[in-house]
Amino acid sequence: MRLIAVGLPMLFWCGWIQAADLSDIRLPAGFRIEIAVDDVTNARSMALGDQGTLFIGTRRSGRVYAVTDRDGDGRFDPPRVLLDGLRMPNGIAFRQGALYVAENHRIVRYDRIEQQLERPPEPSVLARLPTETHHGWRYLAFGPDERLYVAIGAPCNICDEPGFGTIVRMQADGSEREVMAAGVRNSVGFDWQPGSAVLWFSDNGRDWLGDDLPPDELNRAPESGMHFGYPYCHGGEIPDPLYGRERPCDQFTPPALKLGAHVAALGVRFYTGEQFPADYQGQLFIAEHGSWNRTVPDGYRIGLARIEGDQVTSYTPFAEGWLSPDGVTGRPVDLLVMPDGSLLVSDDHAGVVYRISYNP
Structure with a gap:
């Protein structure tokens, strides 16, 4: 098993980044974790192409990577830099042969991308963004x-800035843009519940109200136009010190689940595979990227939200161990269910993508 060895000092609470064996990662019985893709600097959002190409966006490095598994052994080949010099290309999606990339200022589309990995085409600009x-x-x-x-x-x-704090939707060509959800401070992950097709999304709570306030949120949006409180109300019941007098909390939709304060919940993914045990079917994984501004650090794990209908019935750790008294070895970002039922997890801190699989 490969060791993650990183030798740079961190600039916040934990001092030196520690090398760690993946045996430090704790999972339920029968599950295992391994590295599926190595050397992917700042690995963030993931999308899977029709021909099995894994696309990986980044935030700081300005790159989009493409990786393939040519021999079909379940381990990806060394990654290639597909696109470079982009502006925060965190968001990526794949549809009908085309790769969609959300940069900071625009959404672009690269057609027939899996046939042109060696020389990507010029993109079509679909939408301008702030x-x-x-x-x-x-x-x-x-x-x-x-x-x-x-x-x-x-x-x-x-x-309180008009046009921000939203999740918007549009047609695939960028037309007919509308607000799906408002009052959303910063969502970096959403997915749709199997069966109901209802949107669930993470939201990062505001800073500087102390170690334990406000909670990060998991929200549920069964219809468009719902407002989830920001900047007036946090966690469904905490009036903001600056804006809370303008609108009361009972005007907004409370979270489906209150997460820990500052855990930085990012990727969310309903499990739609068949490899994991039956009681994981239709349940929701949440990647907690980890706190940067909390006296006692929290997060740095993957949680499992068990859901019945429209209610979260429990929330427990699924994969943890990236945080220890000695430091941080990883920060989960995005989640992706693969065709074989395994779960990929990107880590922008270690620069890798993990595969979590089940075999009792």
């Missing part, structure tokens, strides 16, 4: 309605 960089890394996905969804984070810690 250029503010605070929370300017976008999440992008196609919904069951075949429309393209993108998050527009607030350009601040706390402010």
Whole structure:
């Protein structure tokens, strides 16, 4: 098993990054974790092509990677830099042979991309986006309605700026843009519940109200136009010190699940595979990227939200061990269910993609 060895000092609480064996990662019985893709600097959002190409977006490196498994052994070949010099290309999606990329300032499409990995075509520009960089890394996905969804984070810690703090949707060509959800400070992950096709999304709570307030949120949006409180109300019941007097909390939709404060919940993914045990079917995994501004760090794990209908009945750790008293070895970002039922997890801290599989 490969060791993750990183030798740079961190610039916040934990001092030195520690090398760690993946045996430090704790999973339920029967599950195992291994590295599926190595040397992917700042690995963030993932999308899978029709021919099995795994596309990986980034936030800081300005790249989109493409990796393939040519010999079919379940381990991807060394990654190639597909696109470079982009502006925060965090969000990526794949549909009908085309790769969609959400940069900070625009959404673009690369047609027939899997036939042109050696020389990608010039992109078509579908939509212009705000250029503010605070929370300017976008999440992008196609919904069951075949429309393209993108998050527009607030350009601040706390402010009331029109056009921000939303999840918007549009046709695949960028037309007919509308607000799906408002009052969303910064969502970097969403998915649709199997069967109901209802949108569920993560949202990062505001900073500087202390270690334990407000909670990060898992939200549920069964219809368009719902408002989830930001910047007036947090966690469904906490009036904001600056904006709370303008609108009361009972005007907004409370979260489906209150997560830990500052855990930085990012990717969310309903499990739709068949490899994991039956009681994981239709349940929701949440990647907690981890706190950067909390006295006692929290997050750095993958949680499992068990859901019955429209209610979350429990939330427990599924994969943890990237955080220890000695430091941080990884920060989960995005999740992707593969055709064989395994679960891929990107890690922008270690620069890898893990595969979690089940074999009792």
